[in-house]
Structure formats: structure tokens, C-alpha cells
Amino acid sequence: MRILLYTGKGGVGKTSISAATAVRCAQLGYRTVVLSTDPAHSLGDSFDMRIGSEIKELAPNLWGQEIDLLYQIDRYWGRVQRYLNVLFAWQGMDGLVAEEASILPGMEELASLMQITFLADSGDYDVIVIDAAPTGSTLQLLSVPDIARWYLEKIFPFHRKTMQVARPVLTRLSDMPLPEDDFFDSIEELIRFMERTNRLLSDADISSMRVVLNPEKMVIKEGQRAYTYLNLYGYPVDSVVVNRIFPQDLTDSYFDLWKHAQAENMELVREAFYPLPIFEVPLFEQEVTGLPLLQQMADTVFGAELVRGGQGDPTQRYYAGKPQEIFHEDGYYVLSIPLPLVDREQVHLHRSVYDELVVRIGNWKRNISLPTGLARLDIDGARYVDDRLNILFKSQAGDEIASEDLTTDRWKILRSKLSGHRA
Numbered sequence: 001m002r003i004l005l006y007t008g009k010g011g012v013g014k015t016s017i018s019a020a021t022a023v024r025c026a027q028l029g030y031r032t033v034v035l036s037t038d039p040a041h042s043l044g045d046s047f048d049m050r051i052g053s054e055i056k057e058l059a060p061n062l063w064g065q066e067i068d069l070l071y072q073i074d075r076y077w078g079r080v081q082r083y084l085n086v087l088f089a090w091q092g093m094d095g096l097v098a099e100e101a102s103i104l105p106g107m108e109e110l111a112s113l114m115q116i117t118f119l120a121d122s123g124d125y126d127v128i129v130i131d132a133a134p135t136g137s138t139l140q141l142l143s144v145p146d147i148a149r150w151y152l153e154k155i156f157p158f159h160r161k162t163m164q165v166a167r168p169v170l171t172r173l174s175d176m177p178l179p180e181d182d183f184f185d186s187i188e189e190l191i192r193f194m195e196r197t198n199r200l201l202s203d204a205d206i207s208s209m210r211v212v213l214n215p216e217k218m219v220i221k222e223g224q225r226a227y228t229y230l231n232l233y234g235y236p237v238d239s240v241v242v243n244r245i246f247p248q249d250l251t252d253s254y255f256d257l258w259k260h261a262q263a264e265n266m267e268l269v270r271e272a273f274y275p276l277p278i279f280e281v282p283l284f285e286q287e288v289t290g291l292p293l294l295q296q297m298a299d300t301v302f303g304a305e306l307v308r309g310g311q312g313d314p315t316q317r318y319y320a321g322k323p324q325e326i327f328h329e330d331g332y333y334v335l336s337i338p339l340p341l342v343d344r345e346q347v348h349l350h351r352s353v354y355d356e357l358v359v360r361i362g363n364w365k366r367n368i369s370l371p372t373g374l375a376r377l378d379i380d381g382a383r384y385v386d387d388r389l390n391i392l393f394k395s396q397a398g399d400e401i402a403s404e405d406l407t408t409d410r411w412k413i414l415r416s417k418l419s420g421h422r423a
């Protein structure tokens with residue numbers, strides 16, 4: 001089974017690309033379901049069919065579903081939410097406000113991502129295509145269920161055991177509503193489900209995440225940040241789809257500036273997402289809706305070849321390595337990136353205002369959006385290890401790093417005083 005997840009900023013074409021991918025997979029004979037978890041559903045518009053919260057057959061081998069957020073939340077979060085509701089109301093919160101407040105940030109999205117696990121468990125599908133808009137915080141919650149556990153324990157500072165002992169006393173002291181036993185079951189179940197969803201999504205043999213972009217600077221920046229966080233949390237990203245590229249045969253001079261800017265921005269995309277393969281999708285003459293146009297879109301993205309396991313099979317893993325890795329070693333945080341075959345003597349590291357790190361080696365340039373944790377640290381040097389460049393961040397201000405470590409023969413070290421370069 002494969003899970004293909006498309007993510008990106010609103011309006012870039014996630015739903016269209018997801019739908020086109022699903023159409024292609026179904027054509028190849030895979031039992032395919034396409035699921036939209038973005039609260040701004042448009043899967044139905046894309047297929048030009050009515051798709052609801054029930055799984056619906058759209059074509060041979062093809063099913064679709066638009067997640068019903070309220071239902072999902074109730075399913076995974078219902079008991080917890082109902083207790084919070086009662087608790088907030090008891091504290092004097094207005095009923096409607098209490099209801100709103102009892103949905104914790106990120107919960108909606110999280111609950112909708114859990115549907116993936118449900119579909120995977122059903123065994124009914126070979127391919128699950130997800131039209132998602134996961135934000136950094138959701139991925140973080142998902143990637144470290146312990147964080148969720150920690151939050152929940154902060155919010156509910158009583159445990160099942162404490163509760164069993166303290167309930168009689170607490171009930172006498174106050175009329176504060178107390179959680180029942182099934183409340184704790186509910187939280188446990190929620191966290192277990194998160195763990196399973198996370199395991200599915202971070203397994204590179206099962207899942208591939210794909211970033212959808214348009215060749216526009218702001219969109220690229222946002223895509224880069226998403227990419228950095230996906231890498232940071234260990235989700236396998238295997239390609240980038242750049243959608244809405246002006247066709248070259250568009251000759252109207254009115255579009256010259258646009259075409260020029262797009263060509264420049266494509267270069268930015270290559271710098272930001274190296275070494276991932278980049279799929280280019282032209283701007284169509286019209287909106288991409290209905291099966292025939294989705295099929296046409298699939299042809300432009302994946303090529304016309306209809307062979308399982310071949311070039312045009314979207315279920316393949318387009319990139320199998322680790323495009324960006326962050327780990328802790330010898331008192332450093334290490335950002336590790338793959339290197340092309342370039343002259344390895346001249347590495348230049350430079351930091352830009354956007355918490356970006358620009359790596360330049362000869363003519364090769366790479367643009368990395370730094371996660372917050374690294375952005376505030378100083379860079380102390382870089383090492384070549386196998387085919388990768390490892391950039392060293394001082395893990396804590398005040399940490400002593402022996403300078404001999406930086407000049408051993410084994411490593412080619414490039415010390416750079418980057419802190420001064422920050423604008």
C-alpha cells in the first residue's frame with residue numbers, strides 16, 4: 001500500500017494534482033481512494049461530482065471522500081471535548097464559547113489526518129491519495145505524540161490513579177465537574193491513534209509527501225518552510241510539483257515579464273529543493289475540472305506511459321534518500337544535506353534575513369529554510385561526510401567546543417563567522 005500526500009499553500013493546485021494523481025493510479029489498476037483533509041474542500045469541484053463525507057465511487061478503481069471535520073473530531077475527541085465543555089461552562093464560560101474553546105488548536109486537522117489510518121486499516125485500497133494542508137504545528141503534534149501527551153497532562157493535571165483516590169475528596173470540596181474513567185481511555189486511544197498515523201506517514205516505503213508550488217516567490221518560501229519541517233519531523237518528501245507554469249508558446253508580450261519571473265523562480269525552486277525531482281505543470285487554458293481534464297493533467301505531470309512501476313506510475317518513490325537531516329553529534333546540531341558532484345574546496349555559507357541559509361559551492365547554490373531551533377544558533381563550520389555536507393551549529397551558547405575537533409585531517413573544516421552576516 002502507498003500513501004501519497006500533497007501539501008502546499010491554498011490555491012496552488014493541491015486538490016487538482018491530488019485528483020489527477022488518483023485518476024492515474026486508478027487507471028493503472030490500483031484500488032485508489034482520494035481523501036481531502038483540507039477544511040476548504042474542493043475535491044467534488046475538481047471531479048465535477050458530488051463527494052461527501054461518505055466514501056463514494058467516482059470511476060472504476062477510484063473512490064473519493066471529503067472529511068467531515070465535526071464528525072472526525074467527535075469520533076476521536078468527543079469524550080474529551082464534552083468534558084472540557086462541561087468544565088468551561090462550570091467556570092462560567094458562555095455555552096457557545098465553551099464549545100469553541102474545547103476544540104484545541106490543531107485538533108481538527110489532526111483528527112482528519114487520522115482518517116488515513118482508518119482507510120489504511122480497511123485493507124480496501126492499494127493507494128491512498130491525500131489532498132492535505134497540514135500546518136507545521138499539526139505535523140509536530142503528530143510526529144511527537146509525546147508532545148500531545150505532555151500538553152494533555154498540562155491541561156488535565158490529574159491522572160486516572162490520582163483521580164480514583166481523590167475523587168471522593170474533590171467531590172466533597174467542590175462542585176467542579178470531574179472527568180470519568182472513560183475520559184482517560186479516550187485520551188489514551190487518541191494518542192495511540194496519533195502514534196499509528198505518524199508511523200504510517202513517516203514510513204518511506206509507504207508514504208511519500210509532495211510539495212505543490214507555483215513559481216512565485218512567496219509561494220516558494222512557504223513551500224520551503226513546509227519542506228524543512230517535513231524533513232525535520234522525518235516525513236519522507238520525494239518530489240516537488242510546480243503548477244501553473246506559463247507555456248512557452250504563449251507569445252503575447254503582455255506575459256513577457258511574468259514568463260521571465262517564472263523562469264527565475266524556477267531556478268529558486270531548484271536551489272531550494274535539490275535533489276528532489278521537480279515536476280512542471282503548465283497553466284491550462286481553463287480550470288481543471290472533470291475526469292477528462294484531470295486525465296490530461298496526469299499526462300502532463302507523470303507522462304503518458306501507462307505501465308505499472310514505469311515512468312508514469314505515481315506510486316513510485318521519486319527520491320529515496322534523506323534530502324535534509326538534522327541530528328545531534330559531538331555537541332553540535334548538524335544539518336546534513338546531500339551534495340552534487342561539485343568542486344568541494346570552496347564552500348560559502350551565508351545567512352539571509354529570512355532565517356535562510358545559502359550554501360554556495362562553485363556554481364552550485366542551495367537555499368535552505370532553517371527551522372526555528374537552528375535559526376538562532378551560530379554556525380561553526382562544515383564537514384564533508386560521504387556525499388553530504390554537514391553544517392555544524394553550536395548546540396548551546398556557552399558550550400565549549402574544542403577547536404582541535406574542527407581541524408582534524410579527517411574532516412575538511414570551513415570555519416565561518418556567520419553570526420556577523422545576519423542582517
Ligand SMILES: Nc1ncnc2c1ncn2[C@@H]1O[C@H](COP(=O)(O)OP(=O)(O)O)[C@@H](O)[C@H]1O
Nearest residue numbers: 010011012013014015016244282283284287288
Ligand atoms: N495547471 C492549472 N491550470 C489551470 N487551472 C488550474 C491549474 N491547477 C489548478 N487550477 C485551478 O485553480 C483552482 C485552484 O486549484 P486547486 O487544485 O483547488 O488548489 P488548492 O487545492 O491548492 O487550493 C481550481 O479552480 C483549479 O481548477
Ligand SMILES: [Mg+2]
Nearest residue numbers: 014015038042
Ligand atoms: Mg484544495
